[in-house]
Amino acid sequence: MDKINNEIGSTIPVVSMVDEIKPPPQSSTSSKIAIPLVINGKECSKMEQKNGSNSVETDEERRLREEQEIAERNELSMIRMLVRHNQQIGIVGNMNIFKPSAEDERKKQVPDISSGSISDGLGSISVAGSIASSDEAFFHQYQREDLRRTVSMVSWGSGPAQTQVMTxxxxxxxxxxxxxxxxxxxxxxxxxxxxxxxxxxxxxxxxxxxxxxxxxxxxxxxxxxxxxxxxxxxxxxxxxxxxxxxxxxxxxxxxxxxxxxxxxxxxxxxxxxxxxxxxxxxxxxxxxxxxxxxxxxxxxxxxxxxxxxxxxxxxxxxxxxxxxxxxxxxxxxxxxxxxxxxxxxxxxxxxxxxxxxxxxxxxxxxxxxxxxxxxxxxxxxxxxxxxxxxxxxxxxxxxxxxxxxxxxxxxxxxxxxxxxxxxxxxxxxxxxxxxxxxxxxxxxxxxxxxxxxxxxxxxxxxxxxxxxxxxxxxxxxxxxxxxxxxxxxxxxxxxxxxxxxxxxxxxxxxxxxxxxxxxxxxxxxxxxxxxxxxxxxxxxxxxxxxxxxxxxxxxxxxxxxxxxxxxxxxxxxxxxxxxxxxxxxxxxxxxxxxxxxxxxxxxxxxMKNPAMLVKIKQRTLSQLSYAPQ
Incomplete structure (x- = not known):
């Protein structure tokens, strides 16, 4: 089991959520890729405390602040949830349960993976590092598309039609x-x-x-x-x-x-x-x-x-x-x-x-x-x-x-x-x-x-x-x-x-x-x-x-x-x-x-066939690629 975990750590790119602004990691030959996620120009973090404000907060201001904090926490929780899904799908793929189709094999011949920044409308997803093998390139491509769905879902979910946050x-x-x-x-x-x-x-x-x-x-x-x-x-x-x-x-x-x-x-x-x-x-x-x-x-x-x-x-x-x-x-x-x-x-x-x-x-x-x-x-x-x-x-x-x-x-x-x-x-x-x-x-x-x-x-x-x-x-x-x-x-x-x-x-x-x-x-x-x-x-x-x-x-x-x-x-x-x-x-x-x-x-x-779980996750995430009408 430790061997499997070590293989996962070296081959499967993991999307991590950061709570503070940190400088981007330096490019290296390591296969591990850091992907800081930015939403609306701000990282998904807890609401910052007001700088140098000693004024008394009114009830209305406190209510609006609490609602904003709840909304930010819910968005962060939603993203973390789907990032965990990415990791699970990657683990299953590393165990050779998930098999790419012929079309996926053709796609990974020209993987769209490079150092830089990929814009997804809601912010930017920074990608740094290199891919060691074609299999790793495919799984990274899959995770990147998966994360784009996540960003898309958060984008339409935080608009005017968002469901009310009820405390x-x-x-x-x-x-x-x-x-x-x-x-x-x-x-x-x-x-x-x-x-x-x-x-x-x-x-x-x-x-x-x-x-x-x-x-x-x-x-x-x-x-x-x-x-x-x-x-x-x-x-x-x-x-x-x-x-x-x-x-x-x-x-x-x-x-x-x-x-x-x-x-x-x-x-x-x-x-x-x-x-x-x-x-x-x-x-x-x-x-x-x-x-x-x-x-x-x-x-x-x-x-x-x-x-x-x-x-x-x-x-x-x-x-x-x-x-x-x-x-x-x-x-x-x-x-x-x-x-x-x-x-x-x-x-x-x-x-x-x-x-x-x-x-x-x-x-x-x-x-x-x-x-x-x-x-x-x-x-x-x-x-x-x-x-x-x-x-x-x-x-x-x-x-x-x-x-x-x-x-x-x-x-x-x-x-x-x-x-x-x-x-x-x-x-x-x-x-x-x-x-x-x-x-x-x-x-x-x-x-x-x-x-x-x-x-x-x-x-x-x-x-x-x-x-x-x-x-x-x-x-x-x-x-x-x-x-x-x-x-x-x-x-x-x-x-x-x-x-x-x-x-x-x-x-x-x-x-x-x-x-x-x-x-x-x-x-x-x-x-x-x-x-x-x-x-x-x-x-x-x-x-x-x-x-x-x-x-x-x-x-x-x-x-x-x-x-x-x-x-x-x-x-x-x-x-x-x-x-x-x-x-x-x-x-x-x-x-x-x-x-x-x-x-x-x-x-x-x-429970006996984990590949079925992967198919359900794929189908669900593909439906989240589009905003509901």
Whole structure:
């Protein structure tokens, strides 16, 4: 091995990065060549300290300096990474694994190697020394062309289209803002359910008709989720700000709608905005943290659980205590104008509080935009399951190139279809269950009505939030598929308890709902993480998943329009949807296991045949020779 290393040192030219300006080396007969790299007239080095400057640095100057330092370090890291690739390719070539083609043999008869300077547009590459043999000339020619690709890539990468450099501090601040916005989105989604009885009395319509509010809202939510496609063409941050402010305004006017038609119009506007916000928040988190976004996604749904628990608590003390769900169906109740006005004013308070919180989310997001606007990364993501199985000798760009060539389209289509139908079944159930939980508790023959039903919904939402908090820790310790199986087990336990005790035992009725809340807690976030580990979840694919889930939330409420007279329909729906989603996940898990075995075969072939690694490096570097359009 020492002999090989000595041969490498004497035959393979090594491109070294220098941090200080040094005089060029003297020409000698040695075969070792020093190639100092200069970019834009400056060597790639750490940012020099300001000379003789004793003035106090402002916050803006410090921020600009830090961004410049980060950009320079990233450029330096990029160049060093590809220089290491050059060395690896040279080592493989020295071991006679890389064989030049006939065309390469013709080229090396007239190698363009000489002392002097070669201009590459971004700076100059100084070449000194001499070549001892034709093989050495070929490998030096290959490295010089390779380095020219590196300089080309840095040239277009540092221009106006460069991806934004995001510090850890900026990512954490952005995540905290998104968590608050998602908390406000949960309030926006679940403030309506506990107030349906009051709205039916104010508008003088039956609950059966009010229940179609959920249908219209979730139908609009479904099409709003397709708004995620627009994030590829418009500024996502500004779009989300406008949607949150629109949602807040729609909440504030809800108690004063003159008739049920205007109420349904608010349902459409509010639902569309919520659907677009939902997909925007999910894709934003996954973009920022790439394959490490699983715990952050769990934290996002923990904040959503806090919103589910808070919404009924905000409205509980303002709800009417005299009538339950069944009363609004069986009895014809006509309120006087004074009573209607009084109930509108009372109901306006929780809707005003919720609307202000949702609007505050939009204002905070606007502040983040003014502080530093977010620019989505342009590089393509790599699924974690593939990334972890590939040899460490390959860089991210090379793994992406191999992934694109080895990934069958049938696999992607299968995962998208199965994942969409699974989310249609599960997510439709989750949203519908929480929307109708208050009416379900009022309809069962147990002493529950008014604020008590809101408290029950708050308890179930609290279980959802606590489960989401535990899932943040569990996501570091447990594989996503195992967490999903645990979620479905808890759902089925809760369904069994409710099926047996929903008409006989009040304590067990509470226990069953709380267990279901724990089952719901991390299922959606973990399923999203699992899908993101298998395929690249873009804005378009994320919109497809949420569109499928939203379709379930629009269809299932139609089946529960008569929940006041047939409360067990909710339990039957929960049993059917949870087990259908479980079955689909088992099939999807089986397909991903087959794919993992295929990737393992690719890994074994690469490790046994290093020449394949060289070909991948050549192909990837050749693509970097051209700036992306």
């Amino acid at each position: 850890k501090r900026y990512k954490l601040i952005t995540s905290a803002v998104l968590w608050f916005c998602y908390y406000s989105l949960a309030l926006n989604d679940y403030i309506f359910g506990p107030t349906f009885n009051d709205l039916s009395l104010i508008l003088g319509v039956s609950f059966d008709r009010i229940a179609y509010f959920v249908v219209y809202r979730q139908l609009a939510y479904t099409f709003g989720s397709l708004g995620g496609i627009a994030f590829d063409y418009v500024n996502r941050q500004l779009f989300l700000i406008a949607l949150l402010l629109l949602s807040g305004a729609s909440l504030m006017v809800t108690p004063y709608v003159p008739d049920v038609g205007w109420l349904f119009l608010i349902a459409v506007v509010n639902g569309f905005a919520a659907g677009a916000c939902d997909v925007g928040f999910h894709v934003w988190i996954l973009e920022m943290f790439q394959n490490g976004g699983g715990p952050l996604l769990q934290a996002l749904h923990f904040s959503f659980g806090l919103g589910i628990a808070s919404a009924p608590l905000i409205s509980a003390q303002f709800l009417d205590e005299s009538e339950g769900c069944s009363a609004s169906v069986n009895d014809e109740i006509i309120l006087s104008d004074y009573e209607i006005q009084h109930r509108r004013q009372t109901l306006f308070i929780p809707y005003l509080i919720t609307g202000l919180i949702v609007s505050a989310g939009g204002i905070i997001l606007l502040g983040l935009y003014l502080y530093k606007s977010y620019i989505p990364p342009q590089e393509r993501k790599l699924p974690a399951s593939f990334d972890q199985q590939m040899p460490k000798q390959l860089t991210r760009s090379e793994k992406i190139e191999l992934w694109k060539r080895s990934l069958p389209s049938f696999y992607i289509i299968s995962i998208i279809i199965l994942g969409s139908v699974m989310l249609w079944s599960y997510y439709g159930l989750e949203v519908t269950f929480f929307q109708f939980l208050a009416q379900f508790s009022n309809a069962v023959p147990l002493p529950i009505h008014g604020s008590m039903s809101a408290n029950l919904e708050a308890a179930t939402g609290s279980a959802y939030a606590i489960g989401g908090l535990l899932a943040i820790w569990a996501s570091f310790q447990i594989h996503p598929e195992n967490m999903i199986y645990l979620n479905f087990i808890l759902m089925n336990i809760g369904n069994y308890i409710l099926l047996k005790c929903s008409e006989t035992s009040l304590p067990w009725f509470w226990v069953g709902n709380i267990v279901i809340g724990f089952g719901f807690s991390s299922c959606y976030a973990t399923a999203y993480t699992f899908l993101e580990h298998q395929i690249n979840v873009t804005n378009v694919i994320g919109s497809i998943f949420l569109f499928a889930g939203g379709a379930g939330t629009a269809i299932f409420p139609i089946l529960l329009a008569e929940i006041c007279s047939k409360p067990l329909y909710l339990i039957y729906l929960s049993i059917f949807c949870s087990n259908l989603a479980l079955l689909l996940f088992v099939v999807m898990h089986f397909i991903t296991k087959i794919r993992q075995r295929q990737v393992k075969l690719i890994q074994d072939r690469l």
